[in-house]
Amino acid sequence: MSAARPGLEPSIRRFLEHPQGGPTVLRIVLGTQLRKLREARGVSVKAAAEAIRGSHAKISRLELGRVGCKERDVADLLTLYGVTDAKDRDDFLALARRATEPGWWHQYSDILPSWFETHLGLEEAASVIRTYENQFVPGLLQTEGYARAVTYLGHPRASATEVERRVRLRMTRQQLLDRPGAPRLWAVLDEASLRRSLGGPAVMREQVRHLIEMSRRPNVVLQVAPFSIGGVSAAGGPITILRFLEPDLPDIVYLEQLTSALYLDKQEDLDNYLAVMDRLCAESDQPSQTVPFLEKILAEFGG
Numbered sequence: 001m002s003a004a005r006p007g008l009e010p011s012i013r014r015f016l017e018h019p020q021g022g023p024t025v026l027r028i029v030l031g032t033q034l035r036k037l038r039e040a041r042g043v044s045v046k047a048a049a050e051a052i053r054g055s056h057a058k059i060s061r062l063e064l065g066r067v068g069c070k071e072r073d074v075a076d077l078l079t080l081y082g083v084t085d086a087k088d089r090d091d092f093l094a095l096a097r098r099a100t101e102p103g104w105w106h107q108y109s110d111i112l113p114s115w116f117e118t119h120l121g122l123e124e125a126a127s128v129i130r131t132y133e134n135q136f137v138p139g140l141l142q143t144e145g146y147a148r149a150v151t152y153l154g155h156p157r158a159s160a161t162e163v164e165r166r167v168r169l170r171m172t173r174q175q176l177l178d179r180p181g182a183p184r185l186w187a188v189l190d191e192a193s194l195r196r197s198l199g200g201p202a203v204m205r206e207q208v209r210h211l212i213e214m215s216r217r218p219n220v221v222l223q224v225a226p227f228s229i230g231g232v233s234a235a236g237g238p239i240t241i242l243r244f245l246e247p248d249l250p251d252i253v254y255l256e257q258l259t260s261a262l263y264l265d266k267q268e269d270l271d272n273y274l275a276v277m278d279r280l281c282a283e284s285d286q287p288s289q290t291v292p293f294l295e296k297i298l299a300e301f302g303g
Contacts, residue, residue, distance in 0.1 A: 022103030024121020025249065028065030030095050032248040034074070035063040037081040051080045068100040108169045111162060115261045119240075119254055122263075124176055126183045128243040130277055132225075134190040135238070136198075137207060140174055141187060141214055141222075146207040147171070149199030177219065186221040188277075188284050194224070194297050205303040212294050215287070224293050225284040241270075241277060 038048055049059045052073040061067045074096045078089050105112055105120050112120075123129065131138050136150055144167055151158070151166045158166070176182060189211075197204050215222040240254040253264040253273045264270065285293060 022105075022121045022124060023068070023099050023101055024065070024103070024118050025125040025246075026095060026099035027068060029246070029248050030069065030074075030092070030099050031063040031065040033092070034077055034081075037083065038063075038077075041081045043080060048077060048080065051076050069096050071096050104172070105169065108165060111165055112169065113259075116256075118263065119256075119261065120173060122242050122252060122254070123173070123183075125244055125246070125249065126242040127245045128184045128186065129240065130186045130243075131238070131240040132188040132190070132277065132280055133193055133238050135196070136193050137189065137211070138187050139170055140177060140185060141211060142170060142174075143203070143207050143210045144171060145199050145203040149203055153198065177217075182219050184219045184221070186223075186281075188223045188225055188280055191224060191226045194294070195300075197301070201301045204301045205298060208294050208298045208301065208303065212291055212298070215290050215294070221287050222290045223281060223284040223287055224290055225280065226293070229283050239273060239277060241273060 038045075045056050045059050049056050052058070054073070058067075062069050062073075071093050074092055075089065078092055083089055083092070103117070103121055103124075105117060109117075129140070131140075136142075137146060139147070142150065147167045147170045148163060151163050155163065155166070177185060194208065211222060214220050238256060240256075242252045242254060244251070250265045251270050251274075253262075253269055255262040255264070264273070
């Protein structure tokens with residue numbers, strides 16, 4: 001990269017050499033780098049849109065990583081931004097190609113909503129995942145039996161084959177906790193999610209035992225928000241905050257709804273939700289109390 005564009009080379013080269021998070025993250029990195037180039041050259045969004053025969057909205061979606069980008073469009077933008085070095089252009093175009101490749105979850109596209117595909121891609125690239133669940137055990141910590149019960153609850157008209165595919169998707173997703181360089185998972189479970197019997201006592205016994213095992217992993221921290229603390233800071237519903245080592249990826253708050261999700265990355269939103277999560281962790285039982293609490297729950301389920 002030229003001296004006129006300091007700081008751009010590490011992100012592009014790093015993701016080409018060690019891609020992580022699939023196409024979702026690659027699109028965000030590519031879009032961020034193109035935005036930096038545009039702003040450094042003083043090019044307006046309107047001018048950039050005209051260069052690729054598109055609209056203001058198209059440039060915005062591209063720079064936010066919401067959509068993939070054709071190589072021809074990337075090439076035209078690089079020319080507009082004065083990037084003429086062949087190696088620099090090749091790196092950007094290679095990243096554009098990889099950003100359009102399907103992620104591992106593509107095989108489940110028939111049952112996977114597009115708004116959740118984004119979450120899977122971000123989750124795979126995260127260095128820290130902080131989450132609070134008030135109704136269910138978090139998906140990354142569910143057993144097959146528990147996941148099956150949750151799936152039947154959420155998709156009562158699904159065929160047995162579809163249910164099993166949804167369960168398999170969830171089990172495959174959990175593999176990110178086992179890989180080298182796995183993210184740190186910090187989860188707060190509401191006591192209600194542990195006492196609500198999904199799938200029957202046998203399923204719940206297996207699920208609680210699994211939580212005990214997971215709590216002993218070095219990259220997993222579990223806390224319980226017991227009924228005894230009364231109301232909790234995150235009373236509005238489940239919250240997930242994803243943090244990344246890559247400077248081009250801002251922290252993101254993920255708020256899942258019934259048929260959609262919100263992704264928040266504005267600093268004001270991040271600060272608010274981080275404060276909520278911090279208060280929740282302070283109010284909840286400390287991690288050292290988690291296993292005794294879970295053993296008590298296990299005994300109540302006949303374990």
